[in-house]
Amino acid sequence: MRQQSQHLADELKTSLTEGNGPLYEQLKQAIASRVRDGSWAALQRVPSEAELVKALAVSRMTANRALRELTTEGILQRQQGVGTFVAEKKLPSALSEIHDIAEEIASRGNQHRAEVLCLERAQASQQEASGLGVRTGHPVFRSLLLHFENQLPIQLESRVINAELAPEYLEQDFTSVTPSAYLSRIAPLTEGEHLVEAVLATAEQANWLQMNVTEPCLQIQRRTWSRGELVASARLLSPGSRFQLFGHFGRSI
Amino acid sequence: MRQQSQHLADELKTSLTEGNGPLYEQLKQAIASRVRDGSWAALQRVPSEAELVKALAVSRMTANRALRELTTEGILQRQQGVGTFVAEKKLPSALSEIHDIAEEIASRGNQHRAEVLCLERAQASQQEASGLGVRTGHPVFRSLLLHFENQLPIQLESRVINAELAPEYLEQDFTSVTPSAYLSRIAPLTEGEHLVEAVLATAEQANWLQMNVTEPCLQIQRRTWSRGELVASARLLSPGSRFQLFGHFGRSI
DNA sequence: TTATTTATCTTGTATATACAACTTTTTGTC
DNA sequence: GACAAAAAGTTGTATATACAAGATAAATAA
Structure with missing residues (x-):
């Protein structure tokens, strides 16, 4: 019984x-x-x-x-x-939608532009492999993009993609379509997680972002799933003086 | 037809x-x-x-x-x-649950303690009034709490409350119950919004948090509604090295 | 006893039907 | 034309029924 x-x-x-x-x-x-x-x-x-x-x-x-x-x-x-x-009590959770930086900038009525600093095929390092949930050496794509809002750099986007799940990633023109938008088209997002931190930029990062190394940055680490498979892992770095994260929620039980 | x-x-x-x-x-x-x-x-x-x-x-x-x-x-x-x-538009929204710092610390198996630095009745300044959606001079309560995780300061919580909606706020013992927990009990949260930024602490804030003024901080500004009424506005300041914001989401179309 | 099968309970989905509530369109009447 | 009434279209809810799929408990066989 x-x-x-x-x-x-x-x-x-x-x-x-x-x-x-x-x-x-x-x-x-x-x-x-x-x-x-x-x-x-x-x-x-x-x-x-x-x-x-x-x-x-x-x-x-x-x-x-x-x-x-x-x-x-x-x-x-x-x-x-x-x-x-x-249900188990949700400990940390904060539900959050995917943001596309290009859409966000456009919604503010400003102009978006992206520079591709790096776009390559590689084999997953140990760190990348654990972040993507694959074995070390698994084929991945790496991209490093710098996003501008009205000619001012606003976000440095470093991304690692599971090559098996997005085989055409290298052929995309990320100056016109953001990786976020591309990925959501070929692999509809079903799940994701964010980790938001306040950090300092490295000298190289600060140089790209045209900011002072002493200025705090908002860093968003994001992993996205599609149909149960981990598709991409991204690190978004933005100067605290130029970027805020806004959220709204309703109906907490 | x-x-x-x-x-x-x-x-x-x-x-x-x-x-x-x-x-x-x-x-x-x-x-x-x-x-x-x-x-x-x-x-x-x-x-x-x-x-x-x-x-x-x-x-x-x-x-x-x-x-x-x-x-x-x-x-x-x-x-x-x-x-x-x-539907009209994809909301800019990022759904997010309320966090209670005490619960979060407890869920990590650590000990939480809070110091009350300030707890007073006051009349809303112009800035506070606009943040709370009331007229200048409206009765409000102010509280300033310092939260510790295992004796290490982790969050400085500055809060302004609409006194009409939480009249017993001053009588609470916030060393044992967090304002967040108290407010959610007397005025069940129905809506809220977050603004997350990376900032630098002032000298006074850095002193309370026992941190260096050059270290980046994560600042969360939060406003919470209950049944359509704006109850409280809070600013949560945490050293970037001791505090992260984690979020998980599922099923974005 | 141990293993296997069977039955039972549970959630998951799909359908058909019915009526209520609300809005828009059409019709009828003056 | 103006107004009122009726009809039609649409979503909202509630029910009854049926079968599928997964998991557990009970019965059975070795």
């Missing part, structure tokens, strides 16, 4: 009659509030669809929609054949 | 047979790719559920699920009684 959560479902019954919106939304709120206030602990089992149907007299599709949407919102996690559980 | 999009639906037919995942997912991808590559322009009408049913021989619920999920992902926008349209 599997672990029972019927009593948890029964307890939801009272919460459901209070609200007056859509049924699936009431159910979502009832469950989310229990997760929020901690009465349903992380990784704890939540009622199955069948148990919700029995306890609340809703159809399975309604229960399914509530649980499914809560899962995409990161409140719950599900596993086919096993059950539904309260 | 309403504007027809039947031909757009018909064109989707070929894209659908290629994929082999779930049907609603194939439909989502087929539509999303047309939005992505611009062949379906912003604000343009997309086929109605009925047209998709007719053209693709799927059930209305399947079409509904595809369009609905694309809407929550910000690719499309819908209006009841009117129709479905390509």
Whole structure:
């Protein structure tokens, strides 16, 4: 016999009659509030669809929609054949969209230009291999681009790409299309992660960016996946006086 | 007669047979790719559920699920009684969750401690008023906290709170509960925005943080809303060598 | 006991149907 | 033409049903 959560479902019954919106939304709120206030602990089992149907007299599709949407919102996690559980608390996570520096500059009404400082085929170094999740010596492409906003250098983009997943990378003209835009076209992004730091530029980097070596820089390390495969790893370096990272969010459970 | 999009639906037919995942997912991808590559322009009408049913021989619920999920992902926008349209624009937005520095430190298995450097009632200065969206002279609370991780200062937190929305703010013991945790309890966060920069600390800030004034700092300016009202504005300053911002995201169209 | 098969439970998807709510268009009436 | 009513189109929600797919528990056979 599997672990029972019927009593948890029964307890939801009272919460459901209070609200007056859509049924699936009431159910979502009832469950989310229990997760929020901690009465349903992380990784704890939540009622199955069948148990919700029995306890609340809703159809399975309604229960399914509530649980499914809560899962995409990161409140719950599900596993086919096993059950539904309260999601582990997201420790560091900050959801973030991909930025394309060219689009960003264009949206400000300014002119974007890129210089290609390096574009080559290579074999992954040990560090690159671990960053890309491949073996050392795996074929990769390296690119080093300098982005300008109205003739002022704003970002130094260093990138390593899994050559097997983007074989035509070398043939692209990155003065007209950013690597970010190209990659998102040939390998639709499904996942990614960012690591944002404040660092100092090296002498060489500072020279490219036409800045003083004592000026702080915002460095974004970004790895992007497509269909479960790690496609590219990038390091974006920008002078703190010329570049900010803006984010907006809504609906935290 | 309403504007027809039947031909757009018909064109989707070929894209659908290629994929082999779930049907609603194939439909989502087929539509999303047309939005992505611009062949379906912003604000343009997309086929109605009925047209998709007719053209693709799927059930209305399947079409509904595809369009609905694309809407929550910000690719499309819908209006009841009117129709479905390509969403206006990719938000500049980067979704981000609230961080609580104490939780973050605890999750690393380290010890957190906070010193209260300042905690007072005041009248909003012109700058504070514009940041909080209130008039100059509006009652506010100010707090200045220094957070330690294992006895090492890691973040200087300067905060301004709308006193009307958190009247008991002064009575809290912020050495045991962070302002972030307190505020999220009394005023559940519904919206927020971040501005991340790389800056240099002032002499006073560097002294508090026990760091060199030449070392770059990561500065996060954060404003948080609750039920449409701007509750607090915070500036979090951390030495670049001791603090990183990590983010993970999934499923950008 | 051990291994294999079977049954059962769970989530995942797809369909058909029904009605509600909202908007736009058409029709009817004055 | 102006106004009102009706019809049609569209999305929103809820239900019932069915089968597929994965995982676990129970029964069975060696």
